[in-house]
Amino acid sequence: MLYMFFADGFEEVEAVATLDVIRRAGIEIKSVGVDKKTVKGSHGIEIVCDTVDSDITPDKELAGIILPGGMPGTTNLMNSEKVNCFIDYCYENKLLLAAICAAPMILGKKGLLNGCKAICFPGFEDELAGAIISNEFVCVDRNIITAKGMGNAINFGLVITAYFKGKAAADSLKSTLQCS
Numbered sequence: 001m002l003y004m005f006f007a008d009g010f011e012e013v014e015a016v017a018t019l020d021v022i023r024r025a026g027i028e029i030k031s032v033g034v035d036k037k038t039v040k041g042s043h044g045i046e047i048v049c050d051t052v053d054s055d056i057t058p059d060k061e062l063a064g065i066i067l068p069g070g071m072p073g074t075t076n077l078m079n080s081e082k083v084n085c086f087i088d089y090c091y092e093n094k095l096l097l098a099a100i101c102a103a104p105m106i107l108g109k110k111g112l113l114n115g116c117k118a119i120c121f122p123g124f125e126d127e128l129a130g131a132i133i134s135n136e137f138v139c140v141d142r143n144i145i146t147a148k149g150m151g152n153a154i155n156f157g158l159v160i161t162a163y164f165k166g167k168a169a170a171d172s173l174k175s176t177l178q179c180s
Contacts (some may be wrong), residue, residue: 002029002096002160003056003086006049006065006112007077011070013150014100019068021157025173027164029066032056042070050055053082058078058089064096066160067103069149074102078109090143096163100147100156104128105154107144117141121149154179 002016004019015031033039033049040046059120065086067077078082079113083106089095099107104120105127107113114130138159139158146165147156154177162170 001061002027002063002066003032004029004066005032005034005056005077006039006047007034007073007080008040009042009070009076010039010068010073011101011150012043012045014070014153015068017153018157021154022160025165025169027161034076043072049143058086063097065090067099067105067106069101071102073127074106077103078106094143096143098145098160100153101149104146116144118144119148122145150179
């Protein structure tokens with residue numbers, strides 16, 4: 001099971017496009033509202049999540065987490081004790097940690113990117129403490145996937161798909177999406 005955390009101020013396209021691609025791939029994922037089930041994005045779009053953070057715990061069914069960016073969504077994720085608990089659990093157990101746009105800074109501020117290739121929205125690079133800043137739009141290093149921003153949300157979802165199902169499955173799905 002993957003969890004994608006939604007906090008008020010999340011970037012809507014990054015979250016919804018990524019979530020949609022992953023569900024199309026047949027990967028089990030739930031949207032998780034931080035503190036509440038209905039969360040408002042940075043552009044005023046409200047999303048009703050599958051569950052709330054108080055109803056989940058990291059366990060053996062967990063395959064990883066996804067953190068969408070956006071402001072103040074990224075800050076709200078970073079300030080969530082529950083989200084940090086999941087980040088720590090995934091890092092300690094080498095489960096997927098995926099973050100897009102500003103959200104990779106959460107991993108950087110926690111010191112989880114030391115020696116790891118990573119990317120983020122331009123201007124947040126200084127927040128990726130210890131990272132090797134990549135020029136790629138979506139970057140994979142071990143169990144950490146980072147992406148530059150909203151325009152890369154579909155590819156971010158496809159790279160997550162490849163992580164779990166292989167490149168052939170991701171390429172097959174990509175061919176149905178009509179994207180470059």
